[in-house]
Amino acid sequence: MIGLIASAQATTGDLLTSVRESLTRANRKYTVAAILAVLLGLFWVSPLWGGISTAFKTQSAFINTIPLSPPPAGEVTIQPWLRAWETLSPSLGNSLIFTLPAMVFSGVLGSLAAYGLTMVDWRGQVAVMATFIVAIFLPKQGILLPLSRFWNAVDLQGILSSLGYFSLPFAHQSHTTLLILIITHTAYGIGICTLLFRGYYLTIDHDLVEAARIDGAGVFSIYRNIILPLSYPMFMVVFIFQFTQIYNEFLYALILVGGSDPSAGAPITLALAELNSGFSQNWNNQMAGAFITAVPTLIVYVLFGEQFAKGVKY
Amino acid sequence: MAQLTFDDVRKTFQEGNNEIVAVDDLNMEVRDGEFLVVVGPSGCGKTTTLRMVAGLETITEGQIELDGRSIRGMSPQDRNIAMVFQSYALYPHMTVFDNMAFGLRESTDLSEDEIDDLVTETSEMLDIKELLNRKPSELSGGQQQRVALGRAIVRDPDAFLMDEPLSNLDAKLRAEMRTELQRLQEEFETTTIYVTHDQTEAMTMGDRIAILDHGELQQIGTPMECYYEPANEFVAGFIGEPSMNFLRGTSDGGVLRMEDFSYELSQSTVESIGSTTEITLGVRPEDVEVVPEATQTNDVAVEVDVVEPFGKENNLYLKPEGSDTDDTIIATVGGRKSVNEGERVGMRLPEEHLYLFDRSDGTAIRHPTVEAEEITPVAE
Numbered sequence: 001m002i003g004l005i006a007s008a009q010a011t012t013g014d015l016l017t018s019v020r021e022s023l024t025r026a027n028r029k030y031t032v033a034a035i036l037a038v039l040l041g042l043f044w045v046s047p048l049w050g051g052i053s054t055a056f057k058t059q060s061a062f063i064n065t066i067p068l069s070p071p072p073a074g075e076v077t078i079q080p081w082l083r084a085w086e087t088l089s090p091s092l093g094n095s096l097i098f099t100l101p102a103m104v105f106s107g108v109l110g111s112l113a114a115y116g117l118t119m120v121d122w123r124g125q126v127a128v129m130a131t132f133i134v135a136i137f138l139p140k141q142g143i144l145l146p147l148s149r150f151w152n153a154v155d156l157q158g159i160l161s162s163l164g165y166f167s168l169p170f171a172h173q174s175h176t177t178l179l180i181l182i183i184t185h186t187a188y189g190i191g192i193c194t195l196l197f198r199g200y201y202l203t204i205d206h207d208l209v210e211a212a213r214i215d216g217a218g219v220f221s222i223y224r225n226i227i228l229p230l231s232y233p234m235f236m237v238v239f240i241f242q243f244t245q246i247y248n249e250f251l252y253a254l255i256l257v258g259g260s261d262p263s264a265g266a267p268i269t270l271a272l273a274e275l276n277s278g279f280s281q282n283w284n285n286q287m288a289g290a291f292i293t294a295v296p297t298l299i300v301y302v303l304f305g306e307q308f309a310k311g312v313k314y
Numbered sequence: 315m316a317q318l319t320f321d322d323v324r325k326t327f328q329e330g331n332n333e334i335v336a337v338d339d340l341n342m343e344v345r346d347g348e349f350l351v352v353v354g355p356s357g358c359g360k361t362t363t364l365r366m367v368a369g370l371e372t373i374t375e376g377q378i379e380l381d382g383r384s385i386r387g388m389s390p391q392d393r394n395i396a397m398v399f400q401s402y403a404l405y406p407h408m409t410v411f412d413n414m415a416f417g418l419r420e421s422t423d424l425s426e427d428e429i430d431d432l433v434t435e436t437s438e439m440l441d442i443k444e445l446l447n448r449k450p451s452e453l454s455g456g457q458q459q460r461v462a463l464g465r466a467i468v469r470d471p472d473a474f475l476m477d478e479p480l481s482n483l484d485a486k487l488r489a490e491m492r493t494e495l496q497r498l499q500e501e502f503e504t505t506t507i508y509v510t511h512d513q514t515e516a517m518t519m520g521d522r523i524a525i526l527d528h529g530e531l532q533q534i535g536t537p538m539e540c541y542y543e544p545a546n547e548f549v550a551g552f553i554g555e556p557s558m559n560f561l562r563g564t565s566d567g568g569v570l571r572m573e574d575f576s577y578e579l580s581q582s583t584v585e586s587i588g589s590t591t592e593i594t595l596g597v598r599p600e601d602v603e604v605v606p607e608a609t610q611t612n613d614v615a616v617e618v619d620v621v622e623p624f625g626k627e628n629n630l631y632l633k634p635e636g637s638d639t640d641d642t643i644i645a646t647v648g649g650r651k652s653v654n655e656g657e658r659v660g661m662r663l664p665e666e667h668l669y670l671f672d673r674s675d676g677t678a679i680r681h682p683t684v685e686a687e688e689i690t691p692v693a694e
Contacts, residue, residue, distance in 0.1 A: 205401065207401050208405060208406075210368075210390075210397075210399070210403065211397070211403035211405075211465075212420075213370070213390040214369075214370075214391075214393075214396065215416050215417035215420050215421065215469075216391045216417055216420035217416070218391065225405075225416070226405060229407045
């Protein structure tokens with residue numbers, strides 16, 4: 001009997017010793033780091049979790065429970081999602097219609113500008129590059145007033161109708177606003193796209209451009225045949241970045257579009273804001289709406305996230 | 315068919331307030347069909363010179379003429395020259411075929427079929443035909459180098475410009491490509507300027523060698539001329555491996571007083587020295603004779619410091635007895651002669667193999683005298 005107790009004590013003693021040993025070795029740092037990482041992860045994810053669980057709650061469940069707790073049994077509903085989708089879906093099309101072209105144009109123009117600034121020799125490059133950098137740092141709020149005045153002065157509607165655009169079968173009233181958004185976002189995005197491409201082009205071996213010149217290729221031919229094919233990774237980065245920036249953008253949309261009327265060209269960001277206003281705050285609808293709005297960007301990251309990471313690592 | 319002429323060519327770079335002279339009043343002529351090797355230490359201006367011919371650097375002053383026309387100010391695209399880069403600069407996203415075809419597509423009006431024929435033909439000549447559909451990243455260094463060559467050859471230019479094309483290859487491959495390049499150049503008879511820092515390549519490949527130092531042309535001549543009749547100390551020390559031994563001395567009557575020994579000169583040598591007193595004596599390692607004992611006049615008693623066996627020959631580092639410096643004189647002897655480190659032997663410098671230089675500016679005063687009978691053709 002005493003023997004059994006003694007051996008049990010010994011085993012526990014061994015266990016405690018080995019635990020202590022593993023904690024005192026380098027493993028301790030690893031364990032602490034792992035615990036911290038898990039805690040931080042939970043902290044980051046908690047708002048997301050809170051949002052999702054709210055989106056599945058009924059109104060009463062929302063009032064009676066804290067955000068972090070899951071919807072109680074019997075109070076799970078998909079109504080918020082349906083209502084949110086109803087309000088938001090007409091604007092989703094608008095968002096994509098102006099985001100995708102603006103993303104492509106700002107990327108292509110940025111690539112061309114960066115090419116001219118890194119691979120072609122001419123005077124004044126530093127000054128021009130400085131202008132691009134300044135453009136990146138221009139705050140949206142600062143140029144908001146001149147921008148809206150600009151679009152008031154430039155009667156794009158009038159220009160388009162005089163060109164006969166509105167007589168085309170697919171033309172719509174809202175296209176003017178969408179075109180305004182495309183142009184504005186392209187212009188605002190050129191600065192950062194140029195900067196990103198410039199950094200990338202500086203890593204390309206200049207010998208390639210010299211060899212192409214000796215082979216007889218002119219400036220544009222070098223861009224088309226040599227630089228553009230090599231830019232593919234950076235285009236992925238720029239497109240993903242610009243998509244997120246332009247799609248999620250709220251301020252220009254608010255000022256340049258006005259209301260949240262989808263037929264007037266309102267993007268999904270404005271429609272979401274509409275969902276959030278009003279006298280009765282339906283948090284569950286708003287949470288569902290927020291997630292629906294985020295879906296395209298999530299899709300882009302899931303599909304192209306690896307390209308993004310590869311492209312950023314030169 | 316193109317002669318290349320350099321007329322007072324000068325290239326300067328601005329660095330802040332300083333003006334750096336990269337090439338200083340270069341005057342030389344590359345004959346039609348000639349293989350000229352431009353050689354010199356790093357920073358001597360040889361690559362800058364090549365790039366001026368290519369059009370990748372502007373010419374600050376002077377003229378360069380290709381085939382009779384001045385090419386100053388002309389863009390690289392219009393010059394009808396082809397260049398092989400040290401890094402090969404192959405287009406990484408194109409196949410070997412497209413790499414070679416690119417120049418033809420951009421600078422000629424040939425049809426796709428004609429281009430196809432030319433590229434295939436050139437690839438056969440360079441033994442890379444099976445590689446035509448591969449990308450550069452799938453090739454070995456030697457294969458990439460052949461593609462870079464092929465890209466230049468297929469254009470049939472007025473001149474080939476080569477910027478140290480063999481320096482990225484291992485020693486064995488380098489030796490093979492040296493021979494191959496020579497063969498190709500003789501076949502095409504295209505004027506070629508070949509830049510390198512390797513004097514072996516210069517000696518073995520060039521019809522003539524141009525040696526540059528700090529932007530100045532030191533000498534231009536055949537390999538034999540540069541080896542046996544160097545214009546100055548720099549050329550003498552640069553050409554030849556292991557390089558020439560240089561010993562400081564003063565001329566005193568008919569005797570050269572060196573640091574560790576004296577050397578009696580013959581009358582004719584004294585005459586060629588004239589009134590110069592500060593002399594540098596030069597002797598090539600293969601001309602230094604090693605004898606068992608210092609017996610004759612002008613023999614020097616030495617101790618063997620280091621022995622470097624090469625198989626076919628031995629390099630001996632000889633230290634004169636009584637010398638208070640660690641300076642050694644290198645002697646190259648046959649590989650079958652056995653010498654040990656620490657042995658005391660005699661060193662004999664035959665007068666007919668001595669080079670003498672004016673110490674004040676390095677110019678050569680006297681070249682070795684070679685008896686006419688010593689040079690005999692192998693075949694009659």
